Every structure is written in structure tokens, then in C-alpha cells.
Amino acid sequence: MNNVARKTNMDAAAVLAAAPYPFLVLSTDLTVVEVNAAYLKTVGKTREEMIGRDVFSVLPADAKDVDNERALRASVERVIQTGKPDTIMALRYCMSRQTPTGPVSDERYWSLVYTPVLDDAGHTQLIIVNPIEVTELYAHEKEAAPADAHRDFGLLTEGNILKRGQLLEESHRRLAEERARLHRIFEQAPGFVYIVQGPDAVYEIVNEAGYQLVGHRELVGRPAREAMPELEAQGYFVLLDQVMATGKPFVGREVHMEVQPVPGGPITEHYIDFVFQPLFAADGSVSGVFVQGNDVTEQKLAKEALAISNERWKLAIEGTGDGVWDWNIQTNEVTYSKRWKEILGYAEDDIANRFDEWEQRLHPDDHDTALAELHASIDGQPYYSEYRLRCKDGSYKWVLGRAEVVGRDPAGKPTRMTGTMSDISQKKEADELIWYHASFDSLTGLPNRRLFRDRLAQEVKKAHRTGTEFALLFIDLDRFKDVNDFLGHDAGDLLLKQAGERLLTCVRESDTVTRPGGDEFTVILTDLHGNAHVENIAEKLIASVAMPFRLKEGVAHISASIGITMYPADGADPEELIRNADQAMYAAKAAGRNQFRYFTRFMQEEAHRRLHLRRELRKALRRGQLYVHFQPVVDLRSHRIAKAEALLRWRHPKLGAVSPAEFIPLAEESGLINAIGDWVFMQAAPWSRRWGAQTGQPFQISVNRSPVQFLSKQNSPDWLTYLDKLGLPGNSISVEITESVLLNATSLVAETLLQYRDAGIQVALDDFGTGYSSMAYLQRFDIDYLKIDQSFVRDIETNAGSRAIAESIIVMAHRLGLKVIAEGIETAGQYAILDAAGCDYGQGYLFSRPVPPDEFEQLLASVPAQGGSGAAGRLHFRA
Ligand SMILES: Nc1nc2c(ncn2[C@@H]2O[C@H](COP(=O)(O)OP(=O)(O)OP(=O)(O)O)[C@@H](O)[C@H]2O)c(=O)[nH]1
The missing domain is CATH 3.30.450.20 (PAS domain)
Known part of the structure; x- marks a missing residue:
């Protein structure tokens, strides 16, 4: 190596060593000959650990991968062969790193650029290896075109340094865009975001909501304690420190916070929900805190206001x-x-x-x-x-x-x-009190009409559902009006009260006794066992009322009539049942009272007939359908006609003869009896005069007088005036009354009877023996005659009891100075017994039927009245 070259080499080594990018220099046999600081930092090795070693032996353990090694060797081979740079794109490494929560294996991608250092002959002498991390870029590519990603990288491995630069640029641009996008998101986020970094918690990012919360002050780049001093006392920095120290997030809800947006200005209060999220550095240490949250002041105040208003x-x-x-x-x-x-x-x-x-x-x-x-x-x-x-x-x-x-x-x-x-x-x-008063009768404490209706409706429903039957009884006291009239209203009240109590004792608890009003009671009998059961109770009820009532004013006697109707046989609904029970009760009254009657179809027809009769009766007098018959009353000793009883008859053009037993009660109930009674009297009186003249002595005719007639004042004196007008003595007429007139006698009754006595009109007590037969009345009211009821006479021959009663009546009457008339004598035997018993008078078919006046006159002519002369005047009895 020449000097220049050496110098150049040395310069190159210095440049490489100082370069911020990692570099590694390999010999052609892949021994590490140089490595710079940046590379050592990347792989975490010392220079000594690398220099002179085979490159594959010093690579990080995680990077050792058979495929990777093969690709690397191939690339180096190509550089040596061609003397041209070569690139390996996106080599995949899985490198583990420590984090607070343990080691994490990161998948990372690296590009490796191999650049040959050639000698003068153009042969590769050294190879510079330059690793560039492309993880993010790879991720982007993959996202953009997942299918093509590998192909592109494949092309790149063919080696194109220009393309690599473009890719890196692209990668940075995208990263910048991404960061800007994140910024925008932070900015626009409705909640506040603060990112603080480092131990001093320096604000790195603050969004608009963050500024709005604390005021637009200078934050970014400043430590939190300095930028927001007012938070110190409120413990926020303690929290930040805690999150930094522990790496654990912290969540706050509705935490109270006071800030002073302008130094020295007013303090504003807030309630915030927030999260302090630790941010980690690559080495796993906590680098900062991501603060994110919402100002919930309004909600909190609204909630409080709601709570207060609640x-x-x-x-x-x-x-x-x-x-x-x-x-x-x-x-x-x-x-x-x-x-x-x-x-x-x-x-x-x-x-x-x-x-x-x-x-x-x-x-x-x-x-x-x-x-x-x-x-x-x-x-x-x-x-x-x-x-x-x-x-x-x-x-x-x-x-x-x-x-x-x-x-x-x-x-x-x-x-x-x-x-x-x-x-x-x-x-x-x-409510209950009101209900009680609205439902119960205050006098007797029994359910009243309203509750009676309710109960009856309930019973109908229940019986309909269960398929059972029940009985409805209507109880009406007989001649209760007399108690009021004779003893006073208070006595009447007391009697009603006691009657209610007595009725209750006759029934079971499951049965219902009510007082719908007046002297009327009802009983609903359920759980029946045949009609006998109903009859037994009806008998019991009648007997209980028949017992004497001890009142303040004295003892009162009364009876009750009961109408019985059955569900479902007689009626399917309450209205029908009530109507029918009422009719049945009416039938009991009409049959003589003091008894019970069932409702039947026949009864209903009877009811219709009665209604019709009552209408016809009103016209009868005017139309001359009424007439009087006379029946002789015979002196049993002399067999002579002593007097006569005037008896009313009604012959209707269509109905024929209507029995007095049928129409008299109708006349009484309708009040017609007053007019009819007077008419009979007016008919009788002239005959008395005529027959008196015929016989030469006053001829007494007895006329019936109904209790109803005693209650109407007007007519009593008229009879006397009428007799006067006819020039008749009082004893030419006798008045027949029933025991009940005396039983509950008012002063009016007493007065009338006194007037009769004064005028010489005699009084006969009719039907004696059938009612109470009280001796006391006989004396008190100056009665002249007792008439033994024909029911005793009828079986006097066969029934010792009847005979005894008849005989005792006769004895008793005589003791009291009364004469006795026996009614309904039909046989000589009856006559003989009565005669033997000392009975004074008799009337009946044995002597004569009631006959029209002209016939009576003939009878009288052939049999002169008592006091007349001649044996011819004796009646011849039929045997
Ligand atoms: N003391 C008293 N009398 C009452 C009360 N309510 C109704 N009355 C009377 O009771 C009587 C009922 O008479 P009715 O039932 O029509 O006739 P009655 O005299 O009982 O004769 P019959 O029913 O035909 O046997 C009337 O005179 C009423 O004024 C009450 O609460 N107390």
C-alpha cells in the first residue's frame, strides 16, 4: 500500500470511524478487519470482540439464521466476483430486548449494502458492510402492496443503491406525514393531550384542548413544574413521578383541579377524568408520560345539581x-x-x-x-x-x-x-266506615239492600261456576204495621232488631241474612241438601218470629210470611230471583200468612190472576157485580133463626163467582175494602129493618169489618148516623172483627168499639181459636160474641183436641158473659156435640147456605126468628 493509499486508507478509516452510520469492513475471507463505533453500538459489542473474527461468529445470536447466512455469503460472493456493490434488501431479524414487563422479541428488517474496495488490478480487496434498518419502510410497503412487497425486495437484492436511497427518502416522507397526521389528531381531539418527556417532565406535545384547560401559556419545551407551578400543591407532579418511577398507568376520575390561566389572574376550577400513560424508550425504561383526558366540570356540576334537586x-x-x-x-x-x-x-x-x-x-x-x-x-x-x-x-x-x-x-x-x-x-x-254505613242497616246491623244485591249477584256467579243451587228466602213480617200503629215506632224498631237477631240464629254462618228495608228480611241459603233442608229452615224462621217479643211497651206477637225461590230452577239472574221470591212471599201472605210458599210457575199465574182480579174488583161495585147473601144464625136450643150474617159475593161476567177468600185480601190490600165494607153495611141495614118488621122484633144482621176499616177514621160514625136515619136501634147490627184488631189495638180501635157499645152495636170476634186467642182482650173490649172457627167444628166429631178446644172456648166465653156462635156446622153430629157443650148459636149448611135476600125472607117466613111463635118456626135439620 503506497503512502497516498495508506494516507487515503487512514483517512478512510477515520471517516468510517466517525460516520454516524454503522460500518463494518471485511476481508474477502469474511474476517472483520474494521468496525466503527456506530456499528458496535448497534450490535452491542466491543471492538476487541469483533476485529479478526469471522463475521458470522460475531453476529448477534438472534441474527443467526441459516437463510440469512446463505443470502449474506451469496452477496459477498457476488461482490468479490463482480467487483460491484451488492445490496440485500429486508433481511429479517428477530431481536429480543428488555422491557419493564419482560423481554420482547421484535421483528426487525435490515438492508445490507456491500461496497467493494478494489486494488489497482480491479480485484476486490476489502468489503465495506453498511447495515440500514428498514423495518418501518418494510411495513409501509407491505401495507401498500402486500402481494408485491416480496417481489420488490427481491428485485432490490439484485443491487441498486439509488433505489435504496429513494426508498429511504420515501420512508422518511411517510413517517413525517404520519407524525403530522398524529399531530392533527392530537390537536383536534376533544379531550386534552399532553406528552411530557424526561425526568423533568418537559412538555413535548400539548393539544388545543390541553391549552383550553390550563390557559394559553408557554408549555412546549418547558418542564411541567416550571410551566404549571399551581399544580404542585395539588399533587399532579407526585403522580407524574409515580408513573415515571413505576411504569404503571394512573387513572383519575372527576379529580378536582385549580388552574390560574393568567399569572396573578383568577383561579378556575375544573373536574377532570384523566389517564397518565407511561411512554417507554427502546431500552424499556420509562421515557415520558402521555397524559390524556376530559374536562368533566359541566357534567359533574350538572350531576351535583341533579343530586341537589333530587x-x-x-x-x-x-x-x-x-x-x-x-x-x-x-x-x-x-x-x-x-x-x-x-x-x-x-x-x-x-x-x-x-x-x-x-x-x-x-x-x-x-x-x-x-x-x-x-x-x-x-x-x-x-x-x-x-x-x-x-x-x-x-x-x-x-x-x-x-x-x-x-x-x-x-x-x-x-x-x-x-x-x-x-x-x-x-x-x-x-272508607271502611263509609262502606259500612253504605252497606249495613244501622238498626239491625244486617247487610242492607245494596249489600244484599251484591251478595246475591256473587252467589249467582258462584253457583253458576260451581254448578250448585241455592235458595233465596224473602221474609216479611205479618201486619207489622199494626205494631207501629198500636205500640209506636220505637217498639217497631226494637222488634225489627230482635227479629234480625232471631233470624241469624236459625241459619249457618255461611248463609246470609239481610234487611233490605222495612219489615222485610232476606236469607240466602247455600250448600243445600235438598228442599227439606230449605223447608226446615223456613219453619225455624217462622217459629222464631212467632215467639213473643218483649218490648218496653209490652209483649208483641207477630208472624212472618216467607217466599222461597231456588237458583237455578226458578230464575237465572238476581232480578228474576228477587221478583220470584217476592211473589212467593206474597203467595204466603195471601194463603193466610205465618207460613212459607215456594215460587212455582203456577204461583206466577196466580200472581197474574190477582193483578187482574184487583183491576176488575175496582169496577165490580160500579157495575153491580157485588151482592150480599145472608146466612141464618140459628139458636141451637130453639132451632130458630136468631139472626143473619151478611156475606159479600162477587159474580164476574167472565170469571164467574169469585171466592171472597180470594178477593177480600185484594180489597184489603188495595184499600177498596172501605168502600165495599160500607156498601155491605148499607145493604144489610135496610134488610134488618124489613125483617125486623116482618118478625116483629129487631132482627140483627152481622157485618164483617176488616182491620183495615178500623184504621180509616172516616166511616165509623157514618154507620151510626145511617142506622139513625133508618130509625134502627144499634143492636140491629153486629160487627164481626178478627182477633188481630184487638191484638194491636190503637186508641182509634178502642174508641170505635166504645162507640159501638154506646150505640148498642154488638161485636163478634170472628175465627176465634185460630190466632192468639187471648182472653185478656175479650174483657177489655166488651166483646159480645165469640165465633168458633169452622176448622174446629169440622173435625169436632173425630178430633178430641178440636172438641176440647171448642168446649173450653164455650165454657170460658160463658164465664166472661159472652155468647158463642159455632161456624160451619154441617152435620147433626157436630150440632149435637156443640149443643151438648152449651154453644149458643150456630150457622152452617146443616141449617142453610148463605142465600139471596128474597130466599132468606122465605126462610124467615117459614121459620120465624127467635121470639116468633109457632112450632113451624123451627128449622128442620138435614141428617
Ligand atoms: N218501626 C219501624 N217500622 C218500619 C220501618 N221500616 C218500615 N216500617 C213500617 O213497616 C210496615 C211495613 O208494612 P207492610 O209490610 O207493608 O205491611 P204489614 O203491616 O207488615 O202487613 P203484611 O206485610 O201485609 O202482613 C210499614 O208500616 C212501615 O211504615 C222501621 O225501620 N221501623
Whole structure:
């Protein structure tokens, strides 16, 4: 080597050594003859470790790769052969490096440029190896045209230093673009970004949001402590140091921060969410911190304001006395307010924030409904639910719950519900009281008409569902009006009260007794075992009412008539059943009261007939369809006609003869009896005069007077005036009354009877023996005659009881100074017994049927009245 050359070589060696790019000089046998500092740094070796060694033996262990070695040898071979530079593009090395989280194997790519140093003969003497890292470039190429990447590199390995330079330039340009793009992203990012580097945390990058947060001050290139001194006391630098030291990120949420954008200016407060992310150097050490986050001041303040307003609402609601609850549906946690707990008598700590604290306190009867209503409201129904909750002392309280879904997840599923609880126990009590008064009769405490209707409707539904039958009984007290009229309304009230109590004792608890009004009661009998069961109870009910009622004013006697209708046989709905029971009851009344009647189709027809008859009866008097027959009353001793009973008859042109037993009650109920009764009297009186004249002595005719007639004042005196007008003495008429007139006699009755006595009108007590047969009345009211009811006379020959009764009536009446008339004598045997018993008078078919006046007159002519002369005047009895 000449001097110049040597000098040149030496200069070259100095240049190589100083070059910032790694260089390695190889001999043609691939021994390392020179290496510069940059290369040593890249491979992490000392000069001594490399010089004089085979290049493949000193390459980093990770770089040793069979394919790589083959490519390298081939390239060197080409340089030696051709004396031209050669390039290997993108040789892949996997090099491991240490990081805080352990060794990481990096995939890196290198280009190797081999440049020959030729001797004068043009032969390759030395080879300069120049490695260039192309990892990023390779990645770009691959991204741009993955399929072609390898081909391009393949071409490059053919050796083209120009192309390599272009590639490097391109790579740098792209990197610069990428950096600019990142910058723009940082700049425009809505959140703040700061990047600080080095132990002093020097700001390297700050975006616009970052400046907005802390004010536009000088940051980049300045250490954080110096640029933002106000953060010192707030602990931010401690955090930075911590992240730098540990390499662990730090996350802050809603952290309070105060900054002074202008030195000496006002301090602004912020709340920020942020992340301190460590940045690592190539050697794995922490080189800086990437700070990224958001200013959440507004949200935080809004949230606080909401919380305050929620709190205010809670206070406002609780001020009304309501409790408040807040239910997190997802966690099933419920927050109950203090007042909520107070309503149930609990202290703040007594109740945990659990759903079951509410659920387990629900009244067993309300549990299912309350839960169902709550779940329905979760599904969108408005929540308004009344139920009972158990209090601390074990009692139950009625509350009203109202609530609303206040939170939903993105899918719309409810996540939160808030509600109130009002104490409505007092309102409920008031409601119950109102309900009680609206549903129960205050006098008897029994369900009233409204509740009766409800219960009946329920029974119909239940029986329909279960396929069972039940009975509806209508009970109406007989002639209850008389109790009021004779004993006073208070006594009537007391009797009704006692009657209600008695009825209750006759039925089972499952049956219902009500008082729809007046003197009317109903009984609903369920769980029946045949009609006999119903009849037994009806009998019991009748018997219980028939027992004397002890009232303040004295003892009252009354009876009851019962109408019975059956579900479903007689009616399918409440209305029909009520109508039918009423008709059946009416039938019981019409049949003589103090008894029960079933409703049947036949009864319904009867009801129609009655209605028709009542209409016709109104016209009967005007149309001359009524007439009077007379039946002789015979002196049993003398067999002479002592007097006559006037008996009303009705012959309807279409219906024919209508029985008095049928139309008299209709006349009584309609009030027609007053006019009819007077008419009968007016008919009888002239006949009395005529027959009196015929027989030469006053001829008494008895006229029936209904209790109804006693209650109407107007007619009583008229009879006397009428008799006066006819010039008849009072005893030409006797009045027949029934026992019930005396039983509940008012002063009006007493007065009328007194007037009769004063006028000489005699009084006969009809149907004696069938009612109460009270002796006391007989004396008190100056009765003249007792008429033994024909039911005793009918079986007097065969029934010892009837005979005994008849005989005792006769004895008793005589003791009291009364005469006795036996009704319905049909046989000589009956006559004989009565005569033997001392009965005074008799009437019946044995002597004569009731006959028209002209016939009676003939009878009278042939058989003169008592006191008349001649044996011919005796009635001849048919045997
Ligand atoms: N004391 C009292 N009487 C009442 C009450 N409600 C209704 N009444 C009376 O009860 C009587 C009912 O009479 P009715 O049922 O029509 O007739 P009755 O006298 O019982 O005769 P019959 O039913 O035909 O046997 C009427 O006089 C009413 O004024 C009450 O709460 N207390």
C-alpha cells in the first residue's frame, strides 16, 4: 500500500470511524478487519470482540439464521466476483430486548449494502458492510402492496443503491406525514393531550384542548413544574413521578383541579377524568408520560345539581308525609327514605337497602297483587297500588304506592324506579266506615239492600261456576204495621232488631241474612241438601218470629210470611230471583200468612190472576157485580133463626163467582175494602129493618169489618148516623172483627168499639181459636160474641183436641158473659156435640147456605126468628 493509499486508507478509516452510520469492513475471507463505533453500538459489542473474527461468529445470536447466512455469503460472493456493490434488501431479524414487563422479541428488517474496495488490478480487496434498518419502510410497503412487497425486495437484492436511497427518502416522507397526521389528531381531539418527556417532565406535545384547560401559556419545551407551578400543591407532579418511577398507568376520575390561566389572574376550577400513560424508550425504561383526558366540570356540576334537586324533591315529598324509595332494578338494591321507615315505625338503621325488606312486609292477602302491580308498572303500566305493610309493632298499615321508571338501559330495559309511599290507613278507616254505613242497616246491623244485591249477584256467579243451587228466602213480617200503629215506632224498631237477631240464629254462618228495608228480611241459603233442608229452615224462621217479643211497651206477637225461590230452577239472574221470591212471599201472605210458599210457575199465574182480579174488583161495585147473601144464625136450643150474617159475593161476567177468600185480601190490600165494607153495611141495614118488621122484633144482621176499616177514621160514625136515619136501634147490627184488631189495638180501635157499645152495636170476634186467642182482650173490649172457627167444628166429631178446644172456648166465653156462635156446622153430629157443650148459636149448611135476600125472607117466613111463635118456626135439620 503506497503512502497516498495508506494516507487515503487512514483517512478512510477515520471517516468510517466517525460516520454516524454503522460500518463494518471485511476481508474477502469474511474476517472483520474494521468496525466503527456506530456499528458496535448497534450490535452491542466491543471492538476487541469483533476485529479478526469471522463475521458470522460475531453476529448477534438472534441474527443467526441459516437463510440469512446463505443470502449474506451469496452477496459477498457476488461482490468479490463482480467487483460491484451488492445490496440485500429486508433481511429479517428477530431481536429480543428488555422491557419493564419482560423481554420482547421484535421483528426487525435490515438492508445490507456491500461496497467493494478494489486494488489497482480491479480485484476486490476489502468489503465495506453498511447495515440500514428498514423495518418501518418494510411495513409501509407491505401495507401498500402486500402481494408485491416480496417481489420488490427481491428485485432490490439484485443491487441498486439509488433505489435504496429513494426508498429511504420515501420512508422518511411517510413517517413525517404520519407524525403530522398524529399531530392533527392530537390537536383536534376533544379531550386534552399532553406528552411530557424526561425526568423533568418537559412538555413535548400539548393539544388545543390541553391549552383550553390550563390557559394559553408557554408549555412546549418547558418542564411541567416550571410551566404549571399551581399544580404542585395539588399533587399532579407526585403522580407524574409515580408513573415515571413505576411504569404503571394512573387513572383519575372527576379529580378536582385549580388552574390560574393568567399569572396573578383568577383561579378556575375544573373536574377532570384523566389517564397518565407511561411512554417507554427502546431500552424499556420509562421515557415520558402521555397524559390524556376530559374536562368533566359541566357534567359533574350538572350531576351535583341533579343530586341537589333530587334531594330537594325528596325533602319536598317527605314534607307531605310520604316516604320515598329508589330501586336499582339491576342490583335489586332499594334505598328507603327516613320517612318511609318512620311510617312503619322503624328507625333509620332498622331497614337495609334490600328489595325484600319491602316484600317480606306485605300482607299475605296483598302480596301477590302488590307484586303483580309492581311488575306491570315495570312493563309500562302506571303504578298506583294500595296494599298493607307490616309495621314494627306487628300491626298492618294501609299504604298507597306510586312510582315511575326513571332509568333505562340502551335497549330500553328499565334499570331504575323511584316511588313514594303514602300512609292511607286513616283514609282506609274512613272508607271502611263509609262502606259500612253504605252497606249495613244501622238498626239491625244486617247487610242492607245494596249489600244484599251484591251478595246475591256473587252467589249467582258462584253457583253458576260451581254448578250448585241455592235458595233465596224473602221474609216479611205479618201486619207489622199494626205494631207501629198500636205500640209506636220505637217498639217497631226494637222488634225489627230482635227479629234480625232471631233470624241469624236459625241459619249457618255461611248463609246470609239481610234487611233490605222495612219489615222485610232476606236469607240466602247455600250448600243445600235438598228442599227439606230449605223447608226446615223456613219453619225455624217462622217459629222464631212467632215467639213473643218483649218490648218496653209490652209483649208483641207477630208472624212472618216467607217466599222461597231456588237458583237455578226458578230464575237465572238476581232480578228474576228477587221478583220470584217476592211473589212467593206474597203467595204466603195471601194463603193466610205465618207460613212459607215456594215460587212455582203456577204461583206466577196466580200472581197474574190477582193483578187482574184487583183491576176488575175496582169496577165490580160500579157495575153491580157485588151482592150480599145472608146466612141464618140459628139458636141451637130453639132451632130458630136468631139472626143473619151478611156475606159479600162477587159474580164476574167472565170469571164467574169469585171466592171472597180470594178477593177480600185484594180489597184489603188495595184499600177498596172501605168502600165495599160500607156498601155491605148499607145493604144489610135496610134488610134488618124489613125483617125486623116482618118478625116483629129487631132482627140483627152481622157485618164483617176488616182491620183495615178500623184504621180509616172516616166511616165509623157514618154507620151510626145511617142506622139513625133508618130509625134502627144499634143492636140491629153486629160487627164481626178478627182477633188481630184487638191484638194491636190503637186508641182509634178502642174508641170505635166504645162507640159501638154506646150505640148498642154488638161485636163478634170472628175465627176465634185460630190466632192468639187471648182472653185478656175479650174483657177489655166488651166483646159480645165469640165465633168458633169452622176448622174446629169440622173435625169436632173425630178430633178430641178440636172438641176440647171448642168446649173450653164455650165454657170460658160463658164465664166472661159472652155468647158463642159455632161456624160451619154441617152435620147433626157436630150440632149435637156443640149443643151438648152449651154453644149458643150456630150457622152452617146443616141449617142453610148463605142465600139471596128474597130466599132468606122465605126462610124467615117459614121459620120465624127467635121470639116468633109457632112450632113451624123451627128449622128442620138435614141428617
Ligand atoms: N218501626 C219501624 N217500622 C218500619 C220501618 N221500616 C218500615 N216500617 C213500617 O213497616 C210496615 C211495613 O208494612 P207492610 O209490610 O207493608 O205491611 P204489614 O203491616 O207488615 O202487613 P203484611 O206485610 O201485609 O202482613 C210499614 O208500616 C212501615 O211504615 C222501621 O225501620 N221501623
